[in-house]
Amino acid sequence: MAxxxxxxxxxxxxxxxxxxxxxxxxxxxxxxxMEVFGLRTxxxxxxxxxxxVSYPDFNKAMETERENLxxxxxxxxxxxxxxxFRDQVWDALVSQTLIKQQIKKLGITVSDQEIxxxxxxxxxxxxxxxxxxxxxxxxxxxxxxxxxxxPRNSQPLIQAEEYVRQSVLNQKxxxxxxxxxxxxxxxxRNKFIEQNTKINEQYVRLSxxxxxxxGIKVSNEDIKxxxxxxxxxxxxxxxxxxxxxxFAAVPSGEDSANIRMNLENIISQSKNDTTSFKTLVETFSxxxxxxxxxxxxxxPTMGADQIMNAVPGSIIGPFASPQGYKLYHVLGxxxxxxxxxxxxxxxxxxxxxDAKNSEWAMKxxxxxxxxxxxxxxxxxxxxDPSSAANGGDLGWFGKGRMVxxxxxxxxxGKIGVVQxxxxxxxxxxxxxxxxxxxxxxxxxxxVSAIKASASTKDQILNNAKDFSYIxxxxxxxxEAKLMNYKISETSPFVKGIYPYIPGIGISQNVMDFAxxxxxxxxxxxxxxxxxxxxxxxxxxxxxxxxxxxxxxEQVRGFVLREKRFExxxxxxxxxxxxxNGDLSKVSAVDQRVTVNQTGDFNPSGQIPGxxxxxxxxxxxxxxxxxxxxxxVKGNSGYYLIKVxxxxxxxxxxxxxxxxxxxxxxxxxxxxxxxxEWMAKMKQDADIVDNxxxxxxx
Numbered sequence: 158m159a160x161x162x163x164x165x166x167x168x169x170x171x172x173x174x175x176x177x178x179x180x181x182x183x184x185x186x187x188x189x190x191m192e193v194f195g196l197r198t199x200x201x202x203x204x205x206x207x208x209x210v211s212y213p214d215f216n217k218a219m220e221t222e223r224e225n226l227x228x229x230x231x232x233x234x235x236x237x238x239x240x241x242f243r244d245q246v247w248d249a250l251v252s253q254t255l256i257k258q259q260i261k262k263l264g265i266t267v268s269d270q271e272i273x274x275x276x277x278x279x280x281x282x283x284x285x286x287x288x289x290x291x292x293x294x295x296x297x298x299x300x301x302x303x304x305x306x307x308p309r310n311s312q313p314l315i316q317a318e319e320y321v322r323q324s325v326l327n328q329k330x331x332x333x334x335x336x337x338x339x340x341x342x343x344x345x346r347n348k349f350i351e352q353n354t355k356i357n358e359q360y361v362r363l364s365x366x367x368x369x370x371x372g373i374k375v376s377n378e379d380i381k382x383x384x385x386x387x388x389x390x391x392x393x394x395x396x397x398x399x400x401x402x403x404f405a406a407v408p409s410g411e412d413s414a415n416i417r418m419n420l421e422n423i424i425s426q427s428k429n430d431t432t433s434f435k436t437l438v439e440t441f442s443x444x445x446x447x448x449x450x451x452x453x454x455x456x457p458t459m460g461a462d463q464i465m466n467a468v469p470g471s472i473i474g475p476f477a478s479p480q481g482y483k484l485y486h487v488l489g490x491x492x493x494x495x496x497x498x499x500x501x502x503x504x505x506x507x508x509x510x511d512a513k514n515s516e517w518a519m520k521x522x523x524x525x526x527x528x529x530x531x532x533x534x535x536x537x538x539x540x541d542p543s544s545a546a547n548g549g550d551l552g553w554f555g556k557g558r559m560v561x562x563x564x565x566x567x568x569x570g571k572i573g574v575v576q577x578x579x580x581x582x583x584x585x586x587x588x589x590x591x592x593x594x595x596x597x598x599x600x601x602x603x604v605s606a607i608k609a610s611a612s613t614k615d616q617i618l619n620n621a622k623d624f625s626y627i628x629x630x631x632x633x634x635x636e637a638k639l640m641n642y643k644i645s646e647t648s649p650f651v652k653g654i655y656p657y658i659p660g661i662g663i664s665q666n667v668m669d670f671a672x673x674x675x676x677x678x679x680x681x682x683x684x685x686x687x688x689x690x691x692x693x694x695x696x697x698x699x700x701x702x703x704x705x706x707x708x709x710e711q712v713r714g715f716v717l718r719e720k721r722f723e724x725x726x727x728x729x730x731x732x733x734x735x736x737n738g739d740l741s742k743v744s745a746v747d748q749r750v751t752v753n754q755t756g757d758f759n760p761s762g763q764i765p766g767x768x769x770x771x772x773x774x775x776x777x778x779x780x781x782x783x784x785x786x787x788x789v790k791g792n793s794g795y796y797l798i799k800v801x802x803x804x805x806x807x808x809x810x811x812x813x814x815x816x817x818x819x820x821x822x823x824x825x826x827x828x829x830x831x832x833e834w835m836a837k838m839k840q841d842a843d844i845v846d847n848x849x850x851x852x853x854x
Contacts (some may be wrong), residue, residue: 171512202848203846203847204845206844218250220852265330289304332548338830345815349811349818354804356755357758357800357801359755361743361751365682365744368724375713381705383719387739392701393703395699397649397698398696399661399692400693401693402637403690406623408607412607417482420475423603424474433461440604446667451600452497456600482601483605484602486600490659493552496595499594503534505586506584515585516585531589532550535548552596576589605619619682619691624637624640645660648660649663664683677694684849725795728747733788772791784800
């Protein structure tokens, strides 16, 4: 039985295709490909080139991947991640189906004999072999064969055979795809040289900055000629603009109150319950259990006094925090050599003049000395809005949190004493220390994230649907204003494989609506990662070249740059003709130019004083030593270069590194080729996505 359990544990769910790009194939027990994708016409979630994906099978794919993630991370997919997770599974399923279709189209097959040869061969696949490695690290072949021939393992063996079959199919497809991916000897040598060469050179540069635009004339004819010759620079793809109203899926006041009430109930129940706080954390907390020793500065300011005065064993809270409401179980108190303080301050910097700010700070200080209430004065005068609303209270903080001048004064202050104004880069501060602590608190905590409830989400969706209905009946902008909804507008965007919409985020449904509908069309409520949107197509930009009238100033800038390069080249040629290869004579010919030396640099990185400039680097790699170059056009001007030293080519080192360099380049090329191939497959495929009918908009 133990052997059978071992074999069953080998049953796979996903096979990784090329590296870790994405999952290639999913093994679905008791189903063949046609049953999964082609026979059912009801409950169809979508289709890929006519192959249908049913709701049950898509759901099964999601559950399988969900379990995989649990095993990898120990965490389930959260509610907030559900939409993104669903999109990822769909994208993987599309990729898998397209690959299977290509395997079939190309006539790639794997015989049963090939499968047997692999499983029964001298070096079986690692996923099978690893279960039969003994304590010495050796593969126990006899034990492995016994397991294979055990009738009780017939079902796991069938699944293992399917795994191997899909792996081999994938390998054969890869071989066909990558047959055209080659690496020349020149590429290998160049990469070796880039990685192993040090260059030291001198150079002079005539930069474009030395040729002001003001002295250069650009005619309309120059602009027209450049535009006609470089028309491809001004081509644009089809684009859309959208107006939209976002109905954010944010928690309601009732949701927040319910979370708080639930935590209060936990406190009440714990008084009459022997359940450990750790168990409560594991049951109710959105964060995993931990026992922490924290300074009071790491705990909520509003609950600090309660926590400091708590008896060990007390449960304190709930308190609001950025992560949600928190309950703290105080286990104990320990001494700390790192004191923290709580302080309030009033910031004076409202006059834009240091003397006036200083004078006003002293005036406020005197008011406080004469009995003015610090909190009321902070609300009245302080220019630190975040603390002024709290009467100047900054909460608890330790050293390293504030600017040095403020920290020094605060930590030297006495509790309750208002200090004279001190100056920092922010202005003048009047500080009052409220408390000092040199203790830390051993705590456990329950964190309950405040999320929009199902009823809240339903109400948000209903609001979006109501607005869509009314806007379609009347006017999008008018109705949004009447209902006090904020209208936003995207910048123009293109349709691509990656469906990102400015301001809205990733949404294939929004992308599809934008490009499938006419100007002013209004959508239904569409689910997004942030809630729901109702969109209106507010702009349609057709593909083609921008007219010259729209890009004239842009073209003028290009022409100016070309003319400045021409001037720089001419001056560089003039300098070279007069110095006879001796760079030390440059300043005598042109005082604007100085000779620079790089020191040693690697051609795969930046050139000291120049930066990344591939043209200059290429010349530096090929120029004969101590020979002055012809003018070299760089990114920002023209150069004269003289290479003083360059690491000679080491044939022995190249021979030793050649294979590893080849493997790295080949892997990069294959990965890029496969990504581009898959993107093209998806672009050309007939993909129907009906998931919104099953999972909401």
